Amino acid sequence: MTPILELDHISKQFPGVKALNDVHFEMTTGEIHALLGENGAGKSTLIKIISGVYAPDAGTMRLDGKDVHFNDPREAQARGIATIYQELSLYPELTVAENIFMGHAPRRKWGPFSAIDWNAMYEGARELLASLNIHDLDVKRKVITLTVGNRQRVEIAKALSLNARVLIMDEPTAALTETDVQRLFEIVRLLKERNVGIIYISHRLQEVFELADRVTVLRDGQYVDTRQVADTTEDDLVRMVVGRTISDLFPKLPSEVKGNVLEVRNLTRKPLTKNVSMNVRSGEIVGLAGLVGSGRSELAQVVFGFTPAESGEILIEGKSVQIRNPGQAMKMGIAYVPEDRGTQGLVRQMKVRENVSLAVLHSLTKGAFVDRPAERSLAERTIKQLNIRAYSREQVVNKLSGGNQQKVVVGKWLASKPRLLIMDEPTRGVDVGAKAEIHRLISELAQQGLAILMISSELPEVMGMSDRILVMREGRLVAEYQRDEASQEAIVAAMMSDTDMNKTKAVESYAV
Amino acid sequence: MTALETPTTTPEKLRVNPIVQSLRRLLGSQEGILVLVLLVLMAVVGASNPRFLSQNNLTDVFAANAYLAVAAIGMSMVIISGNIDISVGALVGVMITLSGNLAVGLAGMGWPLWLVIAISWAAPLAVGMLVGAINGFFVAYLRIPSIVVTLGMFSILKGGLILVAGGNTIYNLPPGYTLAQQSVLDIPVTIYFMVILTIIAFVWLRYSATGRAIYAVGGNAEAARLSGINPRRIVMTAFVLNGLMVGVCGLMLATQFNQIQATAPPGLELFVITASVVGGVSILGGTGTVIGSTLASVLVKAIGSAMLFINVSPYWLKAVQGTLILITVLADILRRRRQSRQ
Numbered sequence: 001m002t003p004i005l006e007l008d009h010i011s012k013q014f015p016g017v018k019a020l021n022d023v024h025f026e027m028t029t030g031e032i033h034a035l036l037g038e039n040g041a042g043k044s045t046l047i048k049i050i051s052g053v054y055a056p057d058a059g060t061m062r063l064d065g066k067d068v069h070f071n072d073p074r075e076a077q078a079r080g081i082a083t084i085y086q087e088l089s090l091y092p093e094l095t096v097a098e099n100i101f102m103g104h105a106p107r108r109k110w111g112p113f114s115a116i117d118w119n120a121m122y123e124g125a126r127e128l129l130a131s132l133n134i135h136d137l138d139v140k141r142k143v144i145t146l147t148v149g150n151r152q153r154v155e156i157a158k159a160l161s162l163n164a165r166v167l168i169m170d171e172p173t174a175a176l177t178e179t180d181v182q183r184l185f186e187i188v189r190l191l192k193e194r195n196v197g198i199i200y201i202s203h204r205l206q207e208v209f210e211l212a213d214r215v216t217v218l219r220d221g222q223y224v225d226t227r228q229v230a231d232t233t234e235d236d237l238v239r240m241v242v243g244r245t246i247s248d249l250f251p252k253l254p255s256e257v258k259g260n261v262l263e264v265r266n267l268t269r270k271p272l273t274k275n276v277s278m279n280v281r282s283g284e285i286v287g288l289a290g291l292v293g294s295g296r297s298e299l300a301q302v303v304f305g306f307t308p309a310e311s312g313e314i315l316i317e318g319k320s321v322q323i324r325n326p327g328q329a330m331k332m333g334i335a336y337v338p339e340d341r342g343t344q345g346l347v348r349q350m351k352v353r354e355n356v357s358l359a360v361l362h363s364l365t366k367g368a369f370v371d372r373p374a375e376r377s378l379a380e381r382t383i384k385q386l387n388i389r390a391y392s393r394e395q396v397v398n399k400l401s402g403g404n405q406q407k408v409v410v411g412k413w414l415a416s417k418p419r420l421l422i423m424d425e426p427t428r429g430v431d432v433g434a435k436a437e438i439h440r441l442i443s444e445l446a447q448q449g450l451a452i453l454m455i456s457s458e459l460p461e462v463m464g465m466s467d468r469i470l471v472m473r474e475g476r477l478v479a480e481y482q483r484d485e486a487s488q489e490a491i492v493a494a495m496m497s498d499t500d501m502n503k504t505k506a507v508e509s510y511a512v
Numbered sequence: 513m514t515a516l517e518t519p520t521t522t523p524e525k526l527r528v529n530p531i532v533q534s535l536r537r538l539l540g541s542q543e544g545i546l547v548l549v550l551l552v553l554m555a556v557v558g559a560s561n562p563r564f565l566s567q568n569n570l571t572d573v574f575a576a577n578a579y580l581a582v583a584a585i586g587m588s589m590v591i592i593s594g595n596i597d598i599s600v601g602a603l604v605g606v607m608i609t610l611s612g613n614l615a616v617g618l619a620g621m622g623w624p625l626w627l628v629i630a631i632s633w634a635a636p637l638a639v640g641m642l643v644g645a646i647n648g649f650f651v652a653y654l655r656i657p658s659i660v661v662t663l664g665m666f667s668i669l670k671g672g673l674i675l676v677a678g679g680n681t682i683y684n685l686p687p688g689y690t691l692a693q694q695s696v697l698d699i700p701v702t703i704y705f706m707v708i709l710t711i712i713a714f715v716w717l718r719y720s721a722t723g724r725a726i727y728a729v730g731g732n733a734e735a736a737r738l739s740g741i742n743p744r745r746i747v748m749t750a751f752v753l754n755g756l757m758v759g760v761c762g763l764m765l766a767t768q769f770n771q772i773q774a775t776a777p778p779g780l781e782l783f784v785i786t787a788s789v790v791g792g793v794s795i796l797g798g799t800g801t802v803i804g805s806t807l808a809s810v811l812v813k814a815i816g817s818a819m820l821f822i823n824v825s826p827y828w829l830k831a832v833q834g835t836l837i838l839i840t841v842l843a844d845i846l847r848r849r850r851q852s853r854q
Binding site: 306326327330336338343345347348349350358359364369370 | 715716719720721724725727728731732734735736737738739740741742794798799
């Protein structure tokens with residue numbers, strides 16, 4: 001079989017990150033080719049290059065053996081490359097047929113005038129859907145009334161109406177029910193028979209084995225390998241995805257673990273927090289691992305009262321409490337360093353001083369006004385303690401580097417003197433130096449008796465920093481490991497696999 | 513690494529001539545630019561027509577339009593909180609009509625004069641806070657965009673006003689009612705109102721926890737909420753205080769002359785928004801000061817007056833206002849873009 005699409009030595013650099021480095025990828029017609037990798041491994045960047053969203057900095061891309069350069073997604077589409085993103089890109093207020101033929105509706109001419117030929121469009125839409133074995137979808141229905149599974153089918157029909165020869169599907173099963181997944185697989189196999197090449201991105205390993213012919217693994221922007229699925233095992237793939245060994249970048253200091261600071265029982269808030277029970281003790285760092293969308297941040301936000309729990313119990317130092325909003329959580333001694341410091345952590349136009357004092361304004365207030373000397377000395381202390389590199393406490397935070405902005409957010413929460421510190425991706429988008437500083441700080445805080453719940457997508461960080469590791473998948477806690485019994489392979493398997501091999505164990509160990 | 517790249521360099525090494533530095537800081541702020549423009553305007557126009565600088569004219573510029581600056585204080589708070597209020601003009605119309613009718617009516621019923629005046633002066637403030645609370649409730653608690661809520665309020669108040677008052681003129685105001693005509697130490701009370709309220713609002717916004725929270729909510733409501741601030745209560749507070757400021761504005765306008773035109777002053781809300789924006793209050797929320805908005809309202813009125821003195825048709829004033837808005841918003845957007853690129 002001849003390759004329809006070939007990428008050689010592809011590199012792509014973003015400010016501060018090498019997203020792809022010398023990556024190779026090829027696929028043949030009628031192949032289902034899975035693309036695997038951790039969050040941030042470079043999968044999204046690669047498909048965006050193939051679909052013309054980004055231009056590569058280096059390397060060549062060949063379609064049917066000829067070099068191609070796409071200036072924008074339209075050019076890629078015109079050459080038969082269609083992409084179905086996780087967030088479907090349909091127009092909810094338009095009908096199924098209108099969505100399928102958006103931009104290339106059949107037209108009818110009367111002399112110099114032309115208009116959309118509605119009958120031809122409805123007929124064409126019906127034919128396309130029928131060719132995918134979909135007979136139960138009314139082409140005149142508005143897309144907003146459809147289920148996620150049906151919307152996805154509309155997307156696939158739309159891709160076919162553009163005569164797609166390469167179809168990229170980015171985690172197509174992430175939001176689907178089991179029946180919808182089976183129907184999707186049928187459609188994908190149908191497309192394969194019609195010689196469409198399919199790039200299939202998924203975190204679920206068994207889907208790869210069920211569906212794909214070949215699999216390519218990326219890690220940290222590097223090409224790892226391409227294998228025939230038939231010649232590989234789940235263990236092989238997990239090892240390829242994880243790859244690294246834990247460096248000693250993570251200075252975990254010994255600390256004395258004492259009683260429970262936080263305990264939650266059967267905490268539920270749909271859709272992404274389902275019956276979660278766990279605890280965090282004084283002096284302990286608990287790492288919370290899981291894929292993006294597995295419900296880790298959602299759990300943190302339920303505990304913090306940002307999105308209060310629907311049912312279940314929260315205990316702080318053994319006492320059952322109600323947490324309905326962040327203010328109440330703060331009174332209980334909980335602090336939450338959010339995942340996205342830009343939209344959730346900082347008020348960018350404000351100064352370092354004003355950001356650091358934001359969570360403790362009321363305790364800093366004397367009479368009617370904020371106690372300025374106290375506020376200034378708080379800012380000075382924080383800058384010193386966290387080694388924040390700013391011209392002065394009066395500098396606007398927007399002008400600081402990512403690492404220093406992150407330190408400001410952490411400083412803001414330390415100012416509230418918490419007993420439990422929840423950190424959501426504490427080192428995302430932070431350079432290596434600042435990262436090590438933040439890690440040392442986390443360790444020191446635990447040593448001082450703080451209970452720390454650390455959410456991270458970086459396995460080495462989770463494994464290097466945590467006393468105990470919890471794994472979430474699809475809103476549930478599915479595994480728990482002590483520091484010495486955790487391995488990257490086991491954690492990745494728990495994050496990705498659908499078999500609940502560790503579930504019973506996690507529940508049992510919790511019950512003790 | 514050079515000194516430029518290491519912010520850790522001690523501040524002492526970076527310190528330049530302190531006079532140059534404070535000058536730079538002054539001109540780096542919107543307030544400084546406004547003062548400078550105002551001074552240049554007075555010098556240039558005063559040179560071509562000295563009567564522009566006469567006490568009568570300056571009193572007119574500062575005192576007769578002080579009510580606009582007071583309304584702009586409230587508007588600035590609302591805009592800083594990330595919202596806008598376009599019901600101000602109609603609200604002022606309701607206030608002055610109510611105040612005037614109360615004064616005439618209650619006096620006619622033989623109530624004691626002090627009580628009549630107290631009630632008719634207090635009425636605009638109470639109505640302002642009530643309407644502010646209603647606007648604030650819809651915006652903060654029902655999460656309807658402020659531009660829609662206050663547009664609705666604008667129509668309701670304006671329509672109601674025409675139905676009830678029909679654009680009449682209210683005469684025979686009781687003696688002692690005309691507060692805004694008074695002077696203390698030869699300075700009209702309206703100037704005291706403008707200056708004192710500007711200072712109080714400035715200090716409160718900058719140095720109180722709630723004032724700081726208004727900036728935080730306007731700058732990033734989600735971060736503020738995650739920091740334990742209740743954004744709804746803050747937005748509500750901004751709207752109620754805006755209502756109070758509009759109430760003072762209404763009081764000043766009602767008591768300015770010996771009769772009251774029972775209509776909404778046309779274009780008032782647009783002028784007030786202009787003053788806030790030109791004063792450096794970012795239309796995107798989160799930054800700006802009421803000193804800026806007060807200076808800007810004085811400046812825009814001074815430009816209007818200057819046009820008369822140099823024989824330019826005052827109809828150009830609208831175009832000048834519009835140009836000023838576009839320039840300041842453009843400067844604000846460019847500033848933000850430059851910051852977020854860093």
